[in-house]
Amino acid sequence: MTTITEIAAALGINQATVSRALSGSPRVKEETRRAVERKAAELGYERNVVASNLRKGRSDIVGIVVPRIHREFFSNVIGGAEAVLNEAGYNVLICQTHERFDAELKALQTLRNYRVAGVLLSHAIGSADGSHILPALGGIPLVQFDRVFSELPGSKIVSNNFDGAYLATRHLLDQGFRRIGTLAGYMNSEAYVQRLEGYRQALRDAGMQPGPEYPDTIVRETGYEACKKALAAGCDALYSAGDFSALGAIDALRENGVQRFGIVGTANESFTALMSPSMSSLALNPYEMGRQAALAFLGGAQDGVVVVPMELKIRESSNINTIWQK
Amino acid sequence: MTTITEIAAALGINQATVSRALSGSPRVKEETRRAVERKAAELGYERNVVASNLRKGRSDIVGIVVPRIHREFFSNVIGGAEAVLNEAGYNVLICQTHERFDAELKALQTLRNYRVAGVLLSHAIGSADGSHILPALGGIPLVQFDRVFSELPGSKIVSNNFDGAYLATRHLLDQGFRRIGTLAGYMNSEAYVQRLEGYRQALRDAGMQPGPEYPDTIVRETGYEACKKALAAGCDALYSAGDFSALGAIDALRENGVQRFGIVGTANESFTALMSPSMSSLALNPYEMGRQAALAFLGGAQDGVVVVPMELKIRESSNINTIWQK
DNA sequence: TTGTAAGCGTTATCAT
DNA sequence: ATGATAACGCTTACAA
Numbered sequence: 001m002t003t004i005t006e007i008a009a010a011l012g013i014n015q016a017t018v019s020r021a022l023s024g025s026p027r028v029k030e031e032t033r034r035a036v037e038r039k040a041a042e043l044g045y046e047r048n049v050v051a052s053n054l055r056k057g058r059s060d061i062v063g064i065v066v067p068r069i070h071r072e073f074f075s076n077v078i079g080g081a082e083a084v085l086n087e088a089g090y091n092v093l094i095c096q097t098h099e100r101f102d103a104e105l106k107a108l109q110t111l112r113n114y115r116v117a118g119v120l121l122s123h124a125i126g127s128a129d130g131s132h133i134l135p136a137l138g139g140i141p142l143v144q145f146d147r148v149f150s151e152l153p154g155s156k157i158v159s160n161n162f163d164g165a166y167l168a169t170r171h172l173l174d175q176g177f178r179r180i181g182t183l184a185g186y187m188n189s190e191a192y193v194q195r196l197e198g199y200r201q202a203l204r205d206a207g208m209q210p211g212p213e214y215p216d217t218i219v220r221e222t223g224y225e226a227c228k229k230a231l232a233a234g235c236d237a238l239y240s241a242g243d244f245s246a247l248g249a250i251d252a253l254r255e256n257g258v259q260r261f262g263i264v265g266t267a268n269e270s271f272t273a274l275m276s277p278s279m280s281s282l283a284l285n286p287y288e289m290g291r292q293a294a295l296a297f298l299g300g301a302q303d304g305v306v307v308v309p310m311e312l313k314i315r316e317s318s319n320i321n322t323i324w325q326k
Numbered sequence: 327m328t329t330i331t332e333i334a335a336a337l338g339i340n341q342a343t344v345s346r347a348l349s350g351s352p353r354v355k356e357e358t359r360r361a362v363e364r365k366a367a368e369l370g371y372e373r374n375v376v377a378s379n380l381r382k383g384r385s386d387i388v389g390i391v392v393p394r395i396h397r398e399f400f401s402n403v404i405g406g407a408e409a410v411l412n413e414a415g416y417n418v419l420i421c422q423t424h425e426r427f428d429a430e431l432k433a434l435q436t437l438r439n440y441r442v443a444g445v446l447l448s449h450a451i452g453s454a455d456g457s458h459i460l461p462a463l464g465g466i467p468l469v470q471f472d473r474v475f476s477e478l479p480g481s482k483i484v485s486n487n488f489d490g491a492y493l494a495t496r497h498l499l500d501q502g503f504r505r506i507g508t509l510a511g512y513m514n515s516e517a518y519v520q521r522l523e524g525y526r527q528a529l530r531d532a533g534m535q536p537g538p539e540y541p542d543t544i545v546r547e548t549g550y551e552a553c554k555k556a557l558a559a560g561c562d563a564l565y566s567a568g569d570f571s572a573l574g575a576i577d578a579l580r581e582n583g584v585q586r587f588g589i590v591g592t593a594n595e596s597f598t599a600l601m602s603p604s605m606s607s608l609a610l611n612p613y614e615m616g617r618q619a620a621l622a623f624l625g626g627a628q629d630g631v632v633v634v635p636m637e638l639k640i641r642e643s644s645n646i647n648t649i650w651q652k
Numbered sequence: 653t654t655g656t657a658a659g660c661g662t663t664a665t666c667a668t
Numbered sequence: 669a670t671g672a673t674a675a676c677g678c679t680t681a682c683a684a
Contacts, residue, residue, distance in 0.1 A: 049662095050662090
């Protein structure tokens with residue numbers, strides 16, 4: 001591949017002049033600049049950013065660490081972050097942790113090895129606490145999003161989980177449901193704890209008895225099992241902290257031919273709108289969270305919390321007249 | 327950040343010895359190695375791979391260029407490729423083109439600037455041909471997957487689109503449908519052309535009249551419009567080259583209260599199994615395609631084509647007794 | 653087994 | 669406005 005030294009040799013000038021010409025320095029004659037640009041194009045020159053980054057002591061890569069890229073929430077966060085970062089001249093290196101602590105640690109170390117300009121992180125469920133994160137990053141600016149450890153410094157981008165869950169539960173009450181349980185999710189993650197609090201507060205404020213709570217993973221199977229228990233406990237509605245567990249709950253409703261049972265999920269995965277009856281869901285705003293995370297990085301990853309609002313998507317599953325058949 | 331020079335100074339030895347010790351060279355005394363490792367850990371040293379890559383003249387980054395990461399197909403390809411590449415010591419830099427030619431060109435140039443070890447590419451719909459790709463890459467090994475330009479050299483990973491579409495169409499015939507049309511997709515992409523050919527061949531082989539063909543984008547809206555035309559033309563089934571267009575077709579069926587109409591989509595997006603009636607779909611095998619693309623890169627991106635089989639997922643939408651209501 | 657020194661391609665600091 | 673040169677941190681002949 002062509003280097004600036006070769007361009008300099010071909011033109012009989014100094015490589016420093018070529019470097020200045022190509023990086024738009026004002027300290028170079030117009031005529032020289034044009035000659036350099038012509039020769040660079042002729043030789044098919046492309047700057048070696050590896051060398052450039054080494055010399056400049058900084059990198060234009062921002063690392064994004066997420067549990068899994070194929071989850072819609074995370075891929076949309078990445079999309080939002082990428083839009084802002086590319087605009088600002090950064091490139092994005094994506095790492096998946098598959099919810100495992102060891103993979104998360106390795107990803108952070110890899111990013112440090114690359115001396116990336118910053119890291120946007122949503123931690124793995126397998127990470128019980130965040131004590132490994134700062135040592136692994138060794139001073140690289142950190143922005144956490146969605147799943148955050150509040151004890152760590154840096155920027156945090158979160159949803160208003162409390163308000164959202166409050167709203168979702170309130171909505172079920174307004175529809176006429178009277179005994180509302182919850183599929184509460186992973187209790188070692190603050191986001192889920194906050195959703196549980198919002199759910200409880202909504203019931204308290206309505207003077208209702210709190211329903212049964214099923215803290216567990218939020219996958220289809222656990223939702224199915226928990227819903228069977230909820231039915232046995234006399235529930236007529238569930239607020240689920242995830243969409244997949246809500247889907248499992250619907251499996252149980254269908255199996256038992258239940259009528260008048262309300263479901264609201266969380267995350268607004270695209271299948272919620274496509275299934276029939278369609279599922280009401282508390283939508284996160286991943287694209288905006290990604291944008292905010294990127295903006296927080298560009299702003300220096302200062303300590304602070306940005307709250308991105310959630311939005312309740314009301315569909316058929318929370319309508320009291322919806323029939324669960326087959 | 328700590329460098330090997332600092333470790334060397336702290337131990338009163340040469341930086342070359344430190345480098346050898348840390349990279350596992352056999353030409354260093356066990357005792358020295360232990361001392362170096364202890365000091366490195368003490369100082370929190372992490373190798374600067376930017377410097378390392380520059381010196382070695384190669385990079386351990388593989389670029390993956392896809393239209394959009396949030397499409398399930400592509401995120402699963404990335405997952406499969408990542409699994410193989412991480413295992414082999416590579417890291418993955420992901421770029422999205424959003425189906426635009428200019429973004430694709432820029433992504434390829436960026437990857438070249440990083441002197442990445444290789445590029446795995448599924449080209450944008452906006453790229454009418456592949457003439458820009460090799461010049462932009464300047465000699466970096468190329469593996470194309472799913473959407474490939476056969477005129478380019480390098481490895482190609484594709485699905486057996488012809489056989490898959492043949493099978494899907496044959497299945498509709500076996501179910502008793504008699505006038506089968508197709509939502510054929512983008513005709514500037516070879517994958518869709520091959521699906522159309524498979525569809526046609528299945529009808530020919532059955533001695534059936536070919537049904538109407540609707541080549542267009544494969545989004546929900548165009549599927550809806552095309553299905554209305556297909557109904558007017560007397561069709562009783564559609565093979566769709568995409569799942570979202572098939573979903574649009576179902577919208578039209580429901581709207582018109584049609585009975586006895588068969589639908590098979592393509593890609594096996596997760597919503598196809600979750601909706602009700604569930605949608606039959608011709609499944610691609612994205613994780614395996616990603617693995618094969620990564621393996622092809624590791625094998626030197628030699629010229630050649632790897633075909634990954636598709637699998638027909640038979641569900642309710644292609645059952646002749648399924649009723650489309652509401 | 654360890655040290656010396658050059659060099660990857662670029663940019664920054666001098667000097668001219 | 670341009671040139672000369674050192675330096676970023678690492679790896680690798682070559683030498684000792």
